[in-house]
Amino acid sequence: MNQSQSLHSKYAIVGAGLMGRLLAVALAQLGAQVNLYDQGGCDARGAAARIAAAMLAPLAESAITEDSVVRMGIHSLPRWKQLIDTLSTPVFFQQDGTLILWHRQDASEAERFTNHLEKNCLHNPQLTLPQKLNSAELRHIEPGVADRFMQGLYLPDEGQLDNRQLLDALLAELNLLKVNCHWNQAVDPEQLRANHQYECVIDCRGNGAKDAWSSSVNSLRGVRGEVVRLYAPEVKLRRPTRLIHPRYPIYIAPKENDVYVVGATEIESDDLSEMSVRSAMELLSAVYTVHSGFAEARILEMATQCRPTLKNNLPEIRVQKDKGLSDLIMINGLYRHGFMISPAVLDSTLELLASGQSNTALELGLSISSNFGKTDSTSSHKASLCA
Template sequence: MTKKQVIILGAGLMGRLIALACAKEGFRVSVYDQGGSEVKDSAAYTAAAMLAPLAESVATENNIIEMGLYSLNRWPELIKGLSKPVFFQQNGSLIVWHAQDQSLGKHFYSQLNKTQKIFPAQFQHEKITHEKLNLLENQLDHRFREALYLPHEGQLDNRELLDALLIDAQLYGAQFYWYSPRELSDFPESSHFKIIDCRGLGSKQSITPLRGVRGEVIRVYAPEVKLQRPIRLLHPRYPIYIAPKDNDVYVIGATEIESEDMSEVSVRSALELLSAAYSLHSGFAEGRILEMNAQCRPSLPNNAPIILKTNERIISINGLYRHGFMISPALLDAAMEMILTDQSNLAQQFSIESSLPHASNH
């Protein structure tokens, strides 16, 4: 029997997750991407890959929190099934603030309390004093009088994951075509295979409300710093996160800037990010800057993702905003339900199935 065929546009995070899942289901999988195998032009390559639905709950909708909680449980299963090891950590996360920004800490705490009433079983957080803070992160050297501790949150290494997904998808027979951009109109309507559009901002022609939200990230090698978990430093302009990875590498970034500017990291942002890191731990002063990256995340007007079924052949997955790694397993499982059965209970549960207006694919 001829295998059913799936065409995937875009080899970023969602493209690779779906390519591997479809290949495991016995589909003949072809993946087209406009760049090379490292996908350095994708949001997934630049991301910090924090799995922090509770921390994000202060500024996002309930369905995204629900997807994040679902995905936090799914990630260990997905990673365990890969043939190549991927750094995964679930030591919780910390929210800290300097004395002059105490009002930001109070507001964050009150928002967490509101969310806890909606998700009481899954939602744990704790306001801690500097004594417990220094038990959790003894290198913070009493810099903060209090903090918020979210014990179940996690993170992973985005680039290790992207590599592992690619290797396994190819092992299962998926074919990847690099430097081969494709549009929906490149495939005849008479074809019977499914097309899964995961191009992010590359789908602007077919999903017209898409916009880019800029994120700026600095990777630093800092062997003097020994943080055990991601830390968010509340800041008047925007929260700044510091995520420790393997081998003394730290990802320092800002969560969002409303701009589609794809140019290099600005001097202002670099100063803010590095100053924030230094204010957290003086050991960053002797660190080494490995790279500075700026990238735009694909976002819709409500900053929520969609699974858009254009017709019986075309499914678009987009709008992951800054939550890509946090919610992608939920989107993967919902998309696979739709690919296999043409409908998805999960997509309905998460309120992500959409009939959003889109441009013609002709």
């Protein structure tokens, strides 16, 4: 989107979670007028992005997700550094790889996992082969776990950021850019379309948009995730660490100031009640097997949230153009990969707003559908959107 076009553009964004904030900041930086609406407060306590580990791990995730999501993750890693550098407030960002560990009894499962990653690297040359670590190499890379594990797997190009720092930094940027933020105000995007104030309305409500996606074959649902935040000054892990286990494969994401985000659970449920005893016991038991220092950790928070997930578990951008109404873009289905892929979704959306098509989406396989017909990585965008 060029600067002259943006200066005369006015947009409404509904939903101020990760995607809504990224878009609002990006459009405002380009000079557009932006109104941002959210049914919650500015602290993003109702957003799925607040309850996340924010790991940027396309190779690790390639074991359980589609190639298109992996490509979006590869695209997004360097973009995160660029996006964070434009913010006035610092955000913790690290690209020091991912460590994979397993106990001796799970060696066969670890071998299958390693073979899967190596196969994925052969299919996608942008991925870097995982490095197998012996005891000495493991001690050099992550000395804190070397007494309990004799081998590991290192994925060198992966990273992470601090999700809560980022949400706060984006909020600060919204204020600096004088974005009109309407907090604690539930708004129907269709009503905003009808008042003709905006060239385009962008729906980033996540699970709040279930009704809007209910008529679609690719309907929207919530998938419950549970995380524990720990203060563990005795641990000193240097990078995100994942444990291969047949029942509860956990991840441990070290943030600044000795804070660790631990999670694993993924439950097909819209339940937002507190964490179950079983989940808490399994997470805490598993994390203790990784490092004994977690025995003296302090539990800062046990939190749950539902990740917005489409039927095929893939993200989608939907375009709606109707005579007499502002154009509508609906973004949803980022599932468990929100932080890993959101810069790719952001770039694709900005291209759509600028020209009605997105080469980035085509290259990465991000699905874009419209009331003019489905478009995907093998076809061209037909709609003229918000141009």
